Amino acid sequence: DAGVIQSPRHEVTEMGQEVTLRCKPISGHDYLFWYRQTMMRGLELLIYFNNNVPIDDSGMPEDRFSAKMPNASFSTLKIQPSEPRDSAVYFCASSLYGLRRGRHNEQFFGPGTRLTVL
């Protein structure tokens, strides 16, 4: 398997523009997570899905952020309008519920999207 795939890898945009980040989880995984990582705040969970249904979106900073998972193999995180304080690395991760190889609910991370909002 190719692992978790994210696109784009880098995004530079201007304040006020809409940004869409994309994620393809590992095939067969039933959980998908969106994280944001900054130097100041570390790795923060924004939202996660189970079987394409959002379970907890309490980490989404504000209404400018939205996430969807229309099917088991694709998810998007959208920021509209974007602001400079949204600049961060956004990670998508997926996992399979249960114990596998002695590891419970191991999360597999994608390479991240580095977002810069000018």
Place this chain on the structure above:
Amino acid sequence: QKEVEQDPGPLSVPEGAIVSLNCTYSNSAFQYFMWYRQYSRKGPELLMYTYSSGNKEDGRFTAQVDKSSKYISLFIRDSQPSDSATYLCAMTPGSKKTSGSRLTFGEGTQLTVNP
């Protein structure tokens, strides 16, 4: 107060040194404890995994969990320059299908091992 506290470092050691990385936590419901390693400009990857209290060893790496003190540690023996990375502790309450899949991460400790 954060649920998980981790000293961000940075930590710089000479090659061959023993490295100790630590996290404290406040939620007594946490039962599964993990250490993720993140190389520069990469996503985190699972390094060590421990259930409840005790020690777990894997090569040069040892993970310890002391639930009575709400304290976990990762030891790296004979550290190598290739160990230079950010190490994040992570934990989760248990095996319930929803809560057990959500991880709470520490801030991460940046480690540099100098040749």
